[in-house]
Structures are given as C-alpha cells and as structure tokens.
Amino acid sequence: MSFPQRTIGCGDLRPDAAGREVVLNGWAHRVRDLGGLFFVDLRDRSGIVQLFLDPSRFANLQEIRPETCLAVRGRVERRSPETVNPKIPTGEVEVLVDEYQVLGPSKPLPFPLSDEEQMAQVNEELRIKHRYLDLRRPSMLRRLQIRASAVRRIRAYLDARGFLEVETPIITKSTPEGARDYLVPYRLDPGKFYALPQSPQQYKQLLMVAGIEKYYQIAKCFRDESQRSDRQPEFTQLDLEMSFVVQEDVLQLMEDLTRQVVNGLIEEFGLDKRPVGPFARISYDESMRLYGCDKPDLRFGLPIFDVTGALSACSFGVFRSTIDSGGRIRGLRYPGGAHLSRKDVSQLEAFAKTFGAKGLATLSVVPADVPDAVPAGGLAVKGSIAKFFTADELQAVLREAAAEPGDLLCFVADRYGAGNNVLYRLRNEIGDRCGLRDRRELNFCWVLDFPLVEWDEETGRWSATHHPFTSPKAEDLAFLESDPARVRADCYDIVCNGVEWASGSIRIHRPDVQARVFSLLGIDEATQKERFGHMLEAFQYGAPPHGGIAPGIDRLIMFLTDDENIREVIAFPKVGNGYDPLMDAPSPIDAQQWEEIGLRLADPG
Ligand code: ASP
Numbered sequence: 194m195s196f197p198q199r200t201i202g203c204g205d206l207r208p209d210a211a212g213r214e215v216v217l218n219g220w221a222h223r224v225r226d227l228g229g230l231f232f233v234d235l236r237d238r239s240g241i242v243q244l245f246l247d248p249s250r251f252a253n254l255q256e257i258r259p260e261t262c263l264a265v266r267g268r269v270e271r272r273s274p275e276t277v278n279p280k281i282p283t284g285e286v287e288v289l290v291d292e293y294q295v296l297g298p299s300k301p302l303p304f305p306l307s308d309e310e311q312m313a314q315v316n317e318e319l320r321i322k323h324r325y326l327d328l329r330r331p332s333m334l335r336r337l338q339i340r341a342s343a344v345r346r347i348r349a350y351l352d353a354r355g356f357l358e359v360e361t362p363i364i365t366k367s368t369p370e371g372a373r374d375y376l377v378p379y380r381l382d383p384g385k386f387y388a389l390p391q392s393p394q395q396y397k398q399l400l401m402v403a404g405i406e407k408y409y410q411i412a413k414c415f416r417d418e419s420q421r422s423d424r425q426p427e428f429t430q431l432d433l434e435m436s437f438v439v440q441e442d443v444l445q446l447m448e449d450l451t452r453q454v455v456n457g458l459i460e461e462f463g464l465d466k467r468p469v470g471p472f473a474r475i476s477y478d479e480s481m482r483l484y485g486c487d488k489p490d491l492r493f494g495l496p497i498f499d500v501t502g503a504l505s506a507c508s509f510g511v512f513r514s515t516i517d518s519g520g521r522i523r524g525l526r527y528p529g530g531a532h533l534s535r536k537d538v539s540q541l542e543a544f545a546k547t548f549g550a551k552g553l554a555t556l557s558v559v560p561a562d563v564p565d566a567v568p569a570g571g572l573a574v575k576g577s578i579a580k581f582f583t584a585d586e587l588q589a590v591l592r593e594a595a596a597e598p599g600d601l602l603c604f605v606a607d608r609y610g611a612g613n614n615v616l617y618r619l620r621n622e623i624g625d626r627c628g629l630r631d632r633r634e635l636n637f638c639w640v641l642d643f644p645l646v647e648w649d650e651e652t653g654r655w656s657a658t659h660h661p662f663t664s665p666k667a668e669d670l671a672f673l674e675s676d677p678a679r680v681r682a683d684c685y686d687i688v689c690n691g692v693e694w695a696s697g698s699i700r701i702h703r704p705d706v707q708a709r710v711f712s713l714l715g716i717d718e719a720t721q722k723e724r725f726g727h728m729l730e731a732f733q734y735g736a737p738p739h740g741g742i743a744p745g746i747d748r749l750i751m752f753l754t755d756d757e758n759i760r761e762v763i764a765f766p767k768v769g770n771g772y773d774p775l776m777d778a779p780s781p782i783d784a785q786q787w788e789e790i791g792l793r794l795a796d797p798g
Contacts, residue, residue: 197216201215221234235265259307260326338462361400363389408741459753467633486617492629500522530603555576567579574587643681643682644682664698689748
C-alpha cells in the first residue's frame with residue numbers, strides 16, 4: 194500500500210510551523226461533525242492535534258469515524274485567540290486538510306476510548322479483551338512509557354557498575370518461592386514435566402558459582418497462586434545477585450539504585466511525587482511490635498502501644514482474663530477520634546472484627562475540665578470501660594499511648610500474633626481516615642533481621658520465611674537444630690508505603706549448611722538430592738559468598754502511577770482467575786496434542 198508518510202508527529206506541532214505543509218499519520222481520536230464544519234482530533238504516539246476538513250471539499254467524510262487510521266496532508270494554521278485550547282501542547286494550531294487517505298477503517302468501538310471518565314466505568318475484562326484499543330489511550334501509553342524508562346534506567350545504572358545481564362531458562366525445574374508451580378508436560382518422556390520458574394533464584398546463585406560476580410536480569414517469574422489486585426500469574430522482577438558481598442553492600446546498592454531511578458522518573462514524567470529520601474531501617478521484631486506487620490507504612494507514626502504491664506491488675510474482666518492467659522493489651526491512638534459518633538465507633542469495631550478482633554474497647558481522651566469525664570493526670574477519659582480502672586492505671590495508659598486530648602484510644606486484647614493482625618489493619622485504616630497516607634510520598638524502608646523459619650500450623654513443620662537458600666546469621670547458626678525459632682536470617686525486605694516491594698538475602702554458600710537447612714525444613718536427604726542436588730554439588734567447587742535481591746517492576750510502576758490494580762501497568766495482563774480474554778488462554782488442546790504429550794484426563798469421580 195502506498196500512502197503519504199508523516200513528516201512530523203501530531204503532538205509536535207507548534208505555532209512556529211504555521212504556514213507549513215505537513216503530512217500526519219495517526220488515528221481519529223475524536224470526530225466532531227458540526228454540519229458546515231468537520232473537526233477531527235488526530236492522535237499518534239506523540240500527541241493530539243486538531244484537523245479541520247471542509248465538508249464542501251470532501252464527499253465522504255462519514256467514513257472518518259473514531260479510531261479510523263488516517264494519512265492526511267494539510268497546512269498548519271494558527272488558531273484564532275478565542276479557539277486556542279490551552280489544555281493540549283498543540284492547542285495554538287490546527288491543520289487545514291487538503292487531502293486524506295483512510296489507511297484502516299474502524300468498526301464501531303466496544304468502548305469510548307477517547308473519554309477517560311467513561312472508560313473508568315467500562316468492564317475491565319472487556320478492556321483487556323480489546324487491549325490493542327485500550328492501549329491507544331494516552332493514559333495507558335504513558336504507563337508503558339514510564340515502565341520502559343524505569344527498565345532503561347535500571348539497566349543503565351547496573352551496566353555502569355559492572356553488572357552483567359544474563360538470561361536464564363523459562364522451561365526448567367521447580368524453584369521454591371512458596372507458591373504452586375506452572376507445569377509444562379515433556380513430550381519425549383510422558384509423565385515428566387518442566388516447571389516455569391517462580392524466580393531465577395537457583396540460576397542466579399549458580400551464576401555466582403560460575404564467577405559472574407555481578408548479575409542482573411529483568412526476569413519474568415511465574416507463580417500459580419490465588420489472584421489479587423496486586424498479583425499476576427506472571428510478573429516481572431529486577432533480579433540481581435552479587436558475589437563477595439555482605440548484607441550492607443546489597444542494601445547500599447539497592448537504596449542508591451532506587452533513589453536514582455525513581456527520582457529520575459519523577460523528574461522525567463513530571464510525576465506528582467516528592468523525591469525519595471534515605472530509607473529508614475527497622476528490624477522485623479520492632480516492626481511487628483510497633484506496626485503489627487512486616488510491611489509497615491512509615492508515612493505516618495501512630496505506633497502500637499502496649500499497656501499489658503500497666504493493666505496487669507485491673508478489674509476489667511476481658512483485659513484481665515486475656516492477660517492471665519498470656520495475651521496482651523495493645524492499642525492505637527486515633528487522633529481526633531474522640532469526636533466520632535457512637536455509630537462511627539461501632540463501624541470501626543466491625544472493621545476490626547473482620548480481621549479477627551473479638552471486640553474493640555475504646556476510651557476518649559478529653560481535657561481535664563470536661564464534665565462527666567474521669568480525670569487522669571492532666572487529662573480525662575470518657576467511655577463505658579473507664580470505671581474499671583484506677584486513676585493510676587488510667588494515667589499509665591495515657592502515658593504509654595502518648596495520648597493527646599481529642600484522641601480515641603482503641604484497645605485490642607488478644608494473643609500477640611492475633612492482636613498484630615488486627616492492629617496492623619486498624620492502624621492503616623486510622624491513617625486513611627486521618628488523611629495521613631499522603632499519596633505524594635514514596636516512603637521506602639528496609640525491614641531487617643527476619644526469622645529464618647516459621648512454624649507452619651497446617652503442615653506441622655518449619656517453613657522458610659523467605660526461601661530455603663537464605664543464610665542464617667552466623668551467630669545464630671548454632672541454634673539451627675536446637676531452637677530454630679531463635680535463628681535470624683541475613684534477609685532483608687524493602688517496603689514502600691506499606692507494600693512489600695523487594696525481598697533478598699545473603700545466601701548459604703556452604704553445602705553442609707544448606708543441607709542442614711533443608712533438613713530443618715523437613716526435606717529428607719533423598720529429596721534434597723533429587724530436587725537440589727545440583728546446588729549442593731555446585732557449592733562444593735569453591736562457591737563464593739553471595740547475596741542479592743529482587744524488587745518487583747510491576748509494583749514499582751504502580752507506586753509511581755498510583756494504580757492499585759497491577760493489571761493497569763502490564764501491557765497484556767490476565768484477569769482475576771488467570772484467564773487471558775484477549776488470546777482466550779488457557780484453552781483446550783486438540784486430540785493430536787493430547788496424543789503427543791502422552792497424557793489423558795482422569796475419568797471424573
Ligand atoms: N528470589 C527471591 C524472590 O523472588 C528474591 C531474592 O531472594 O533475590 O522473592
């Protein structure tokens with residue numbers, strides 16, 4: 194097909210082009226037929242410009258419908274002052290069209306992609322089914338551009354520091370990251386399967402044994418787990434690994450990389466975000482104690498307070514029996530919450546109950562001179578439970594809580610772990626209600642010193658907190674068999690605004706230690722050989738100390754674009770149940786393919 198090829202991008206036209214003849218290629222973004230006047234907003238990747246077509250010169254303008262693909266030749270004109278559109282960079286000009294050619298006609302669209310407000314209401318599956326149209330929207334293009342620039346900046350940063358980008362296999366053997374594997378049947382030996390990698394973990398460690406020293410990869414990872422708004426069956430990580438390093442080296446590199454990449458993106462795209470500052474560091478234990486979780490949102494304070502000691506002799510039955518049975522009384526301040534209505538407080542309690550709270554006891558903190566309030570130090574409290582406490586107890590509670598007049602103190606009486614789960618959610622909820630989770634801030638922090646293993650009630654076994662290749666801290670190694678719960682790991686997470694972004698660790702590089710950890714995880718010797726023999730063997734040939742980390746690329750883009758749905762930042766995502774409505778995958782295979790893989794579906798029942 195011969196057609197006039199563009200001489201300039203639609204979005205690049207400015208008043209200095211006035212009088213020039215140009216050729217544009219693009220799509221009819223919006224079409225306005227005003228009887229005697231016919232306007233088209235023509236869009237290409239560079240932007241949008243207004244075209245004017247004189248209906249008396251063209252016989253068949255109806256053929257130009259939204260999303261028709263066009264080539265046009267015309268003259269650039271300045272717009273008269275009253276018709277200037279200050280909302281677009283080309284708003285001072287328009288193109289008077291002399292001739293046009295339809296390069297690709299368009300059917301009526303499944304959704305109005307030029308209208309962002311209406312698009313927000315469109316069923317997401319329909320958008321993904323027609324992703325090639327959805328991605329024509331400038332807002333979606335921008336997401337892809339931010340993503341591409343992020344990856345480009347990461348590569349530039351790491352290449353400049355001597356990292357080598359290496360690709361690792363996609364069809365391989367299971368590597369455990371705690372999820373279910375996607376399996377690929379092996380045609381030549383029916384009954385055998387490849388697994389898609391949950392991460393390149395083992396390969397990157399083998400690359401360290403291979404002397405690569407500094408590796409990275411923009412790696413696809415595959416995990417068959419239940420879908421959530423921030424999860425996809427396949428997602429992308431920046432996977433990196435370094436030899437001859439200690440934990441501090443990885444922390445320094447990653448923090449510097451993040452700040453350079455993110456601050457560069459904020460500037461390049463004019464994102465409404467504050468520059469990223471130094472990362473706070475918090476230990477796992479402290480994070481659990483103060484924020485009830487290992488992914489604290491540090492954009493705001495409001496740490497959990499603990500009044501178990503202060504109330505150990507109190508006469509409030511619920512608190513006493515919790516304390517007597519080994520539980521704790523912990524709580525949160527809700528600034529300004531003293532003014533909540535009874536209904537609001539019961540809503541808050543209902544919220545806490547959805548996360549397992551048995552109830553939510555509250556006290557309002559008011560100035561000392563408020564009538565009917567129970568005085569406590571220089572302040573006073575109100576609430577149905579106030580009468581159960583002595584003045585000393587109330588004073589101690591206010592002190593522990595660092596309470597201020599106007600606060601609602603919310604108490605959770607439970608075992609430490611169960612209480613944490615409630616307090617973690619409640620704190621974020623209070624943060625939201627008080628407007629403390631500023632979306633312009635990207636608050637990155639390190640969570641350090643995780644336990645190596647956790648007791649899994651379901652399986653009755655120890656399971657790896659991170660993954661089985663994580664190194665125990667040298668000083669805790671002696672307790673590996675005698676007191677596993679006490680063993681901490683050289684393991685670190687990056688959390689941003691309360692969302693886990695990256696996990697990493699210093700790895701085990703000695704075969705004897707690796708075998709001991711496998712044994713602790715209940716993997717017997719035969720299984721160790723069968724599943725991880727290659728690692729145990731590789732470590733016997735001069736394995737260097739090494740460590741690394743893997744931050745999520747999709748999540749990074751979500752932080753920058755304020756998307757809560759991971760699908761928005763992926764060109765071709767799956768919907769909730771892992772289905773791809775565009776390609777119609779997964780889909781049945783034909784009889785010959787069944788034959789080739791040598792498998793049959795089991796008879797139902
Ligand atoms: N492979 C780990 C993960 O996917 C990251 C790491 O330890 O480097 O979480």
